[in-house]
Amino acid sequence: MPDVRIVNLTKKFGEITALENINLLVHDKEYFSLLGPSGCGKTTLLRLIAGLIEPDSGEIFIGGKRVDDVPPEDRDIGFVFQTFALFPHMNVWENVTYGPRVKNFDLKQAETIGDEVLELVKLHERLDAYPNELSGGMMQRIAVARALAAGAKTLLLDEPLGQLDAKVRNEIRYEIRKMAKDLNLTAIHVTHDQSEAMSISDRIAVMKKGKIVQVGTPQELYMSPSSLFVAHFIGESNFLESSVADARNGDLEIELRGGVKVRAVNGSVGKGERAVLVIRPEIFAMESGLHKGENALVGKVEKVTFEGTLVRYVIKLESQDSVVVVKPSLAEAWIDVGATVTLSFASEKAHVFAYPEAGLMEEISV
Amino acid sequence: MNKRLFRRKLTDSLNTLSSKKAVKYATYLAAIIVFFVLILFPPIIGIVIKWSSISQVLDQPLLMGRAFTAVTNSFAVALLVSALDVLAGIPMAWLITRGKSRWLSVLDTLADVPFIVPTAALGYSLLLFWNKPQGLSSLFGGSLISEGWLLIVLLHFAFSYPIVVRVLVGALLDYKVEYERASRTLGAPPLMAVRTVTFPIIKPSIIAAFILSFARSLSETGATFIVAGAFENGPVFIQNVKNEFSSVALATYEGATVFASLILIIVSLTIFALIRVFGSRLRLPFKRIWPSAERKLSYSKAASSRNSVTLIVFLAIVLLPSLFVALPAFQAVLNGTLSAAVSGSGVWSDYWQSLLLSYLLGGIVTLLSFIVGLPMAIVIARKKFGNLPSSLLDILVNIPLIVPSIALGVSLKFFWQSFTFMPEFLLLVFAHLTITYPYFVRSMSAAFERIGLDMEEAARTLGAKPFSVFTTIILPLAKYSILSGAIMVFTRSVSETGATVAVLNVGSNLQTAPVVIVNWVKQVVPATSLEIGLGCGFLILFSFIILLLLRLVTRGKGRY
Numbered sequence: 001m002p003d004v005r006i007v008n009l010t011k012k013f014g015e016i017t018a019l020e021n022i023n024l025l026v027h028d029k030e031y032f033s034l035l036g037p038s039g040c041g042k043t044t045l046l047r048l049i050a051g052l053i054e055p056d057s058g059e060i061f062i063g064g065k066r067v068d069d070v071p072p073e074d075r076d077i078g079f080v081f082q083t084f085a086l087f088p089h090m091n092v093w094e095n096v097t098y099g100p101r102v103k104n105f106d107l108k109q110a111e112t113i114g115d116e117v118l119e120l121v122k123l124h125e126r127l128d129a130y131p132n133e134l135s136g137g138m139m140q141r142i143a144v145a146r147a148l149a150a151g152a153k154t155l156l157l158d159e160p161l162g163q164l165d166a167k168v169r170n171e172i173r174y175e176i177r178k179m180a181k182d183l184n185l186t187a188i189h190v191t192h193d194q195s196e197a198m199s200i201s202d203r204i205a206v207m208k209k210g211k212i213v214q215v216g217t218p219q220e221l222y223m224s225p226s227s228l229f230v231a232h233f234i235g236e237s238n239f240l241e242s243s244v245a246d247a248r249n250g251d252l253e254i255e256l257r258g259g260v261k262v263r264a265v266n267g268s269v270g271k272g273e274r275a276v277l278v279i280r281p282e283i284f285a286m287e288s289g290l291h292k293g294e295n296a297l298v299g300k301v302e303k304v305t306f307e308g309t310l311v312r313y314v315i316k317l318e319s320q321d322s323v324v325v326v327k328p329s330l331a332e333a334w335i336d337v338g339a340t341v342t343l344s345f346a347s348e349k350a351h352v353f354a355y356p357e358a359g360l361m362e363e364i365s366v
Numbered sequence: 367m368n369k370r371l372f373r374r375k376l377t378d379s380l381n382t383l384s385s386k387k388a389v390k391y392a393t394y395l396a397a398i399i400v401f402f403v404l405i406l407f408p409p410i411i412g413i414v415i416k417w418s419s420i421s422q423v424l425d426q427p428l429l430m431g432r433a434f435t436a437v438t439n440s441f442a443v444a445l446l447v448s449a450l451d452v453l454a455g456i457p458m459a460w461l462i463t464r465g466k467s468r469w470l471s472v473l474d475t476l477a478d479v480p481f482i483v484p485t486a487a488l489g490y491s492l493l494l495f496w497n498k499p500q501g502l503s504s505l506f507g508g509s510l511i512s513e514g515w516l517l518i519v520l521l522h523f524a525f526s527y528p529i530v531v532r533v534l535v536g537a538l539l540d541y542k543v544e545y546e547r548a549s550r551t552l553g554a555p556p557l558m559a560v561r562t563v564t565f566p567i568i569k570p571s572i573i574a575a576f577i578l579s580f581a582r583s584l585s586e587t588g589a590t591f592i593v594a595g596a597f598e599n600g601p602v603f604i605q606n607v608k609n610e611f612s613s614v615a616l617a618t619y620e621g622a623t624v625f626a627s628l629i630l631i632i633v634s635l636t637i638f639a640l641i642r643v644f645g646s647r648l649r650l651p652f653k654r655i656w657p658s659a660e661r662k663l664s665y666s667k668a669a670s671s672r673n674s675v676t677l678i679v680f681l682a683i684v685l686l687p688s689l690f691v692a693l694p695a696f697q698a699v700l701n702g703t704l705s706a707a708v709s710g711s712g713v714w715s716d717y718w719q720s721l722l723l724s725y726l727l728g729g730i731v732t733l734l735s736f737i738v739g740l741p742m743a744i745v746i747a748r749k750k751f752g753n754l755p756s757s758l759l760d761i762l763v764n765i766p767l768i769v770p771s772i773a774l775g776v777s778l779k780f781f782w783q784s785f786t787f788m789p790e791f792l793l794l795v796f797a798h799l800t801i802t803y804p805y806f807v808r809s810m811s812a813a814f815e816r817i818g819l820d821m822e823e824a825a826r827t828l829g830a831k832p833f834s835v836f837t838t839i840i841l842p843l844a845k846y847s848i849l850s851g852a853i854m855v856f857t858r859s860v861s862e863t864g865a866t867v868a869v870l871n872v873g874s875n876l877q878t879a880p881v882v883i884v885n886w887v888k889q890v891v892p893a894t895s896l897e898i899g900l901g902c903g904f905l906i907l908f909s910f911i912i913l914l915l916l917r918l919v920t921r922g923k924g925r926y
Contacts, residue, residue, distance in 0.1 A: 052547050072550040073559075079551035085544040089566045099552035102562070104657035150552045 002063040002076075002153040002186045003028045004049060009058030011044055018044045020210045022058070026188055026203075031180055033189045033197040036207035037233070037366030042190045043082075045207075046156050049188065050079050062154060073102075075154075078147030082159040084139045086131035092118075092142055093127040099150030117145040120179060137168040144176060148183065155180055155187045161196065173200050194234050198222070206230050208366075224266070228353050231278045232364035238323040239360060240277040244352075247271045252352055258319035262295045262345075267352025274355035281326040283350070284343045286313070288335055291342040299323070301339045315341060381831035390832065394750050397741035398759070404738075405800050406762060409774045412781030413628060420628075422621030429607075429618070433626040436603035440770070441633065443515065443599055444583035447522040451530045451579045452572060454523075457676040459534035465673070474535070477680065480688040481528035482909055484861040486880035487902035489589025490887050491691035492521050497593075500895065501690060513595025521593050522586065524684045526579035533578065537571030555664035558655065573645045577638065577768075584634055585771040588863025588880045592887045600630045601772040601864050612872055620780075627773030638768050642761075691906070694899025703896045707904075713893050717882055717901055724879040725908065728859040731798040735806040735855045736848075738799075743810030748819075760811070767804040774800060775868025782869075790869075790876055797865040802855040809854065813847030814840070853913060860909060879905050 004026040011019040019041045026032045034042040047053045049060060051072035060067050067075050078099075086095050096117060100110035118124045121141035131139060140160065147155060160176065161169045177200040180187040191197050197204050198218040205215045206229075214226045225231035228239070245261060246253035252264045254277050262277070269275045290298060299317040311334055313325045325343065335341060356363035383389045423429050462474050480488060495501040496511040503510040511517050545567060549559035565572070587601035594602045604623050611619035663669065698704060707714045742763070749756040766774060778797050782788045817840060825835045841848070863880040870876060877885070883901055886893035893901075 050551055052550070071555070072547070073553045073555050075551075077551060079548065081544055081548055083542070083544055085542070085548035087545060087548070087563055087567075098549070098554075098562075101655055102549070102558055102657060103553040104655075146548075146552065156551075 003030075003061075004154065004186060004188065005061040005064075006045075006049070007059040007061075009045070009048065009060065010056050011041075011048060011053070012056050017210055019048070019055075022212060024205060024212060024215070026186060028186055029181075029184050031177055031187045031189065031200060031202045033191060033201040033204045034207060035191055035194060035197040035204050035233075038192055039209075040207040041210040042192075042207050043158055046158050046188060046190045050077055050156050051075050052079075076152045077154045077156055078150055078152040080143050080147050080155070080157040080160045082162050084131075084143040084163070086134075086139055086142055086146070088131050091128050091130050092123065092134075095131070095142060096146050096149050099146065103150060113149050113151065117149045120148065121145045121175075136164050137172065140164060140168075140172060144179070148179070153185055155185045157187065157189045159190055159192070161191070161193075169196070176200070198234070206233060208233075225278075225351065228276060228278065228356060228360070228363050231351065231353075233366065236281055236324065238279045238281065238321075239364070240279070240319070240321050240323070241355065241360065242275050242277050244269050244271050244273050244275050254352060256297075256317075256319045257321065258317075260297060260317075260319055262297070262350075263347045264350045264352045265347050266350065269352055269354045276353050276355055276360060278351040278353065279323070279345055280349070281312075281324045283345050284323070284325045285345070286315075286325055286327065286335070287342050288339055289342065290340060291344075293342075293344055295344050295347060297323075297343045299341060299343065301335055301337050301341060304334065304337055315343065317343075377834065377837075380833045384833035384836075385831055391750075393741050394745045397738055397745065400738045401742055401759075401763070401803075404796060405766065405803050408781040408796070409766070409769065409777040409800060412777030412779065413624060413631070413773075415784070416620060416624045416777075416780045419617060419620040420625050422617045423625050424621075426618070429622050430625070432598065433603060433622060433629070436598040437600045437626060437629045437633065439515065439598065440584055440600035440630065441637075443518055443522060444580045447519055447526060447583045448576045448579040450519075450523055451526045452534075452576050454676070454679050455527065455530035455534050455575060456572075457672050458531050458680060459538055461673055461676055462531070462535050463538040476685060477531045478528050480524050480684055481532075482857055482906075482913060483688055484857070484880055484883075484905050484909060485525055485586060485589040486592065486861070486863055486883040486887075487691060487905050488525055488688055489521055489592035490883060490898055490902050491689065492517065492524065492589075492687045493593050493887070494694065494895075494899075495687040495690040496520060498895070500694065513593055514597040517593040517595075518590055518597065518599065520683065520687070521589055522579075522583040524688055525586065525589070526582050527680075527684045529578050529582065530575040533571055533575040534568075537568040541568055555661045557664040557669065558657070558660040561660070562655065570645075573641065577641060580637075581634070581768045584630065584768070585864060587772045587865075587867070588861070588884050591863070591884055600626055600770055604772045604776065605864075605867065608867070623776050624780075627770070627776050630770045630773045634768050634770065635765070638764075691899055691902045694896050695903025698896040698900035698903070701896065703894075703900055707897075707900055713886065713891055713897060716877065716891075717879075717904075719875075720877045720879045720882040721904065721908065723876060724860050724905075725912070727794060727798060727878065728856045730795055731802055731859045732852050732855045734795070734799050735802055736852065739803060739806040739851075740810060743807050743814055746807065747811040747814035763807050764804050766800050767808075770864070771801055771862065772864035772868050775865030778865070779869045790871060790874060793869050794866065794876060794878075797869045798859045798862055801862060801865055802858050805854040805858060806851045809847055809851035810844070813844040813851075817843050856912070857909065860905075 004024075006022055006024040009019060009022040010017070022045060034045060036042045044053070048055050049062070051067065051070060055068065062075060062077070087098070090098065093114060097110050097114040100113050105113070115124075118127070121144060123138060123141055123145070126134065126138065131142070134142065140163070144160070157176070161173055164172065173196055189197070189201065201218060203215060203217055204221055205212045206221065207213065208229055214221060214230050221230060221234045225234060231237045232239075240256055242254045242256045244252055245255040247270060250265055250268075252267055252269065254262050254264055254275060256262065256277070264277060267275070297317050299315040301313055302316045302322065303314040305312040306329060309329060310326045311329045313327070313335070315323050315325055317323060323343070423433070458477065462470055462477070483491070493513070496517055497503060497509045497513060499509070511520070541564065545563050546559050549563045550556070554562065584600070587605060590599065591602050591605050598606060603626055607619055607622045611622070706712060707717070710718055742759070745751065746756050746760050746763070775797050778793070778800065782793050782796070821839055821843065822835055825839045830838065861880060862878070863884060866878050866881055870881070882891075883898065883905070885891045886898045886901060
């Protein structure tokens with residue numbers, strides 16, 4: 001069963017540490033994403049799993065078998081490259097059947113597999129075309145078909161949708177997931193696009209500067225980010241600098257700039273310490289005028305942007321913090337620029353983190 | 367008027383001029399006319415007007431047979447050498463581009479050494495190393511390799527090696543390793559990945575390397591003459607015939623020369639045409655796959671010892687023999703030959719003059735190549751007169767490259783002879799220009815193609831006039847290509863022997879340095895081995911210094 005297990009993996013390029021002490025378990029038949037900003041080491045990790053580069057220390061297991069010393073051709077993996085890397089001197093058919101042929105399958109078998117995978121990606125009519133005659137979307141499908149044809153049970157995808165335009169990208173990502181699921185593959189998908197990772201993954205590992213910062217299902221990452229970085233990188237968040245006025249049994253009283261006090265329950269920051277209050281834009285309730293109540297924040301509408309499905313408001317609070325609020329554009333009446341509004345939020349939906357030593361901007365920077 | 371203002375005005379007026387279509391196209395047209403009138407036609411017409419002299423040898427079966435054998439030898443040697451060079455060059459280029467040691471840049475530079483050593487000096491160096499008692503032979507008693515075809519093969523292998531490695535290194539640097547990695551992840555062992563994916567993709571460069579090596583081997587005269595002994599290939603045959611007949615039976619000499627030159631030219635043009643047409647369709651058994659055998663081979667001892675074998679071949683067959691002449695040169699410095707040399711007594715009086723002539727000629731030819739070659743490179747790269755004329759010119763420009771240089775020189779001589787006012791020195795300049803022109807145009811047009819039109823267009827949209835675009839965008843970006851083109855032209859001119867002896871009158875006092883070296887080695891002018899060694903040593907030393915200066919002058923940050 002091809003689960004992929006990584007133990008204490010470290011990789012350096014000269015002076016630079018690309019990956020530091022990575023531990024990870026990807027389950028059998030799971031669709032797993034490695035998500036992070038460029039330069040975080042996610043592609044390096046994928047290439048280590050594939051055997052395209054060698055680790056400095058640590059162990060890699062595929063299906064329970066240690067593969068550190070196994071060359072890439074014997075790791076039984078399929079790899080989809082960001083640039084597709086379709087062989088330019090071979091046509092579609094030759095590209096797709098390359099794997100079965102070099103793996104010494106007999107000719108009949110190779111042809112059957114070729115037929116099957118081309119059927120799967122619905123490109124059976126372009127057998128004779130050369131890669132330079134195909135569109136980006138077609139090249140992408142052939143690249144996947146070629147990786148699948150070698151019969152591997154582990155599929156590694158390195159930014160497989162990065163070269164496609166937005167519309168095609170959104171279609172193909174679901175197709176790839178469906179194929180992986182239908183064929184019972186273990187898939188590891190590298191991307192820097194959080195919405196792509198969120199929409200197709202069973203689980204996601206968020207990476208930053210050579211380390212894995214959180215692993216979880218898309219919901220877990222979104223609902224309970226373990227760090228400011230994850231809260232910032234997954235979805236959108238408002239960060240309010242504050243301090244903890246009181247802390248009792250997980251019940252926190254947070255004092256914002258300007259003295260306004262609110263209540264939060266998620267977080268473990270000691271009394272008197274500096275903190276950051278994190279609130280997602282869609283969590284706020286917003287009413288025109290001044291209203292009293294728990295967790296009420298008063299401000300003025302500074303900017304209104306229509307984004308199609310949503311309307312985005314920028315509110316300048318009395319504390320001088322600017323926060324973003326989003327509302328469905330058709331379901332609610334819009335509020336005009338300059339209007340005074342009262343925002344409120346549910347205590348259990350906000351998160352409190354200790355103020356980072358390096359500074360807030362440094363902590364959340366990609 | 368101060369200097370700055372003057373420059374400003376000059377640039378302005380050149381800019382205005384360059385904006386006029388008529389001026390631009392007049393320049394391009396002039397470059398094309400110069401190419402046809404000075405470079406392409408003379409060697410062709412020269413042979414044609416002497417066509418009738420062939421009758422002189424048709425009734426001399428002995429001479430005809432000699433000529434045939436010589437030409438056959440030429441092609442056999444060229445084929446063997448080019449095949450060996452490509453075989454040896456691929457792992458070397460691989461090591462340079464894929465290796466991980468930081469000594470690789472040193473290796474990269476060392477691989478260029480035989481290219482910078484003028485071939486006559488290289489020939490003597492190899493002769494010393496393989497044949498003379500001072501060299502390797504001393505270990506075995508007698509001479510290890512006698513003068514003849516094997517020594518010619520070793521020589522040609524050595525001087526083509528840098529060219530082949532350079533071309534293949536360029537190809538491997540441009541090649542996307544991703545293809546090979548894809549092949550590995552699909553299940554191909556290393557060797558199979560390289561054979562089924564990498565080689566087919568860089569095939570055009572492998573063919574180009576083969577052609578360059580082949581042409582160079584066909585052409586080379588001076589060094590080949592030094593190591594040939596009684597063996598004759600085309601150029602050596604022409605040289606021998608000149609020595610034997612030119613003063614006693616001029617008609618026989620002309621007949622035999624035209625005959626041999628004609629076969630050399632026709633056969634080589636045919637071969638290159640064939641390679642051009644069928645090369646791209648050539649399918650080595652790339653598609654066949656032998657999974658288990660290739661897997662075994664990939665991880666066998668043969669594969670792991672590849673780098674050591676490559677290095678040994680390079681050191682023992684290319685580098686060491688090429689630089690062996692430094693040994694007698696060094697001895698000469700110690701034993702007093704040096705003072706004789708500096709005082710210019712005996713054989714040395716001609717030597718210094720010839721050295722000066724060689725470098726002067728090299729300088730003039732480099733400058734001329736630049737002037738007439740640059741617009742031509744632009745015409746070809748930017749397709750100024752449409753697709754078809756440009757690709758046609760692209761092919762025509764290469765013709766001097768594949769015509770054996772001695773045949774080219776013979777033909778040029780015949781052509782310009784009819785113009786009695788033609789000074790010998792100018793003839794020499796034309797001969798060298800013809801031979802070096804393709805090198806410069808090729809490297810420049812490749813560079814312009816690489817730069818791409820978008821840079822030019824960006825500069826134009828920002829308000830730059832064509833001349834400014836050229837001086838501020840294209841020249842700076844093409845600086846290194848211009849430098850390497852100039853180095854090629856210069857070294858090629860300084861090395862040139864075949865065409866030089868062919869165009870010179872008997873007893874001419876315009877002997878270039880390689881001609882003098884050849885005469886010394888062949889004892890036409892009696893010289894001791896220390897003297898020859900020192901003569902070669904100076905030639906190499908000065909070439910190195912000039913190249914180093916060139917590099918310093920054009921030194922800049924970063925490569926583009």
